[in-house]
Amino acid sequence: MSDTDPLAFKVLNEIGIIDQLATSAFTDVLPRGMSVAQFTVLNHFVRLGHTSRSPTQLASAFQISRPTMTNTLARMERAGLVKIAPDPEDGRSKRVALTAAGHTMREDCLARLSGPLAAMQAHVPADLIAELAPRLARLREIMDQMRD
Amino acid sequence: MSDTDPLAFKVLNEIGIIDQLATSAFTDVLPRGMSVAQFTVLNHFVRLGHTSRSPTQLASAFQISRPTMTNTLARMERAGLVKIAPDPEDGRSKRVALTAAGHTMREDCLARLSGPLAAMQAHVPADLIAELAPRLARLREIMDQMRD
DNA sequence: TCGATATAATTAGGCAGCTAACTAAGTATC
């Protein structure tokens, strides 16, 4: 980054690098074949206590396109992590639900992620995180609104 | 994000979302077929004043794998943006240089990116950026060191 | 000098994200 670049550009650049580092740190500890995207789906069901969701609901929850979600869900179904059934109330839609294997996999991933997370908490000062959190949330809100 | 998640997790999640928003905002204004990755390569040459670099030098400058850089450079060469020649001093290596079209494209991209950048500076308070910059830099440094 | 090791780049295969274009099904309007 040159000193002549706008500061906003530097901020976005740092953010990109941090995202890359975090994603790869997490991906490295996940079971072979599991990705952050797939874990996120598993986690979503358990955390929000949903029994079943439609692909479109999942896509908009994660702000990704429907084709991307179709693709991820297909992979997860092949791996036995979710079950996809037609929606009895709407012929256009489908219902996605976790399988027992999906629940187990989520627990396994959580356990594996605790390592990197602990490492972060050991190395990153708590006040740095505390200062970043609200400011990043604010920036995200602003950028979200700017899309219109 | 649940309230029970560690704050560090929230921070990384926000960072991922912001990265996605920024990348797509920039990609949207770039000329058809141009990507942020390709623009970054173009920009690298001009900003650092390099005449030519090897693919490996570029890969490590951006912290991406060599196969990824091979791929991006191949695309850029097909588009006429760079010229790739064997290194006369090392038979294993190659030299990548910008073409005139590459310079022109970089200027064009810069002009197009000024729109989103101006929008950001109009909507995001300067002090928010100023507060984020050093803290993100710090976090990035720490996470970079944690890889060892 | 020759064999072992290291480095540069590529190829093959895989996941995630996107847009564009398509099918099927529900809804609304005339």
Place this chain on the structure above:
DNA sequence: GATACTTAGTTAGCTGCCTAATTATATCGA
């Protein structure tokens, strides 16, 4: 009720990123 519009999902094709394995060239050491 027939037509038009909207919504859910998929398919096709693209980019970017990755790891593993391969090829070719350098380099180092015995």
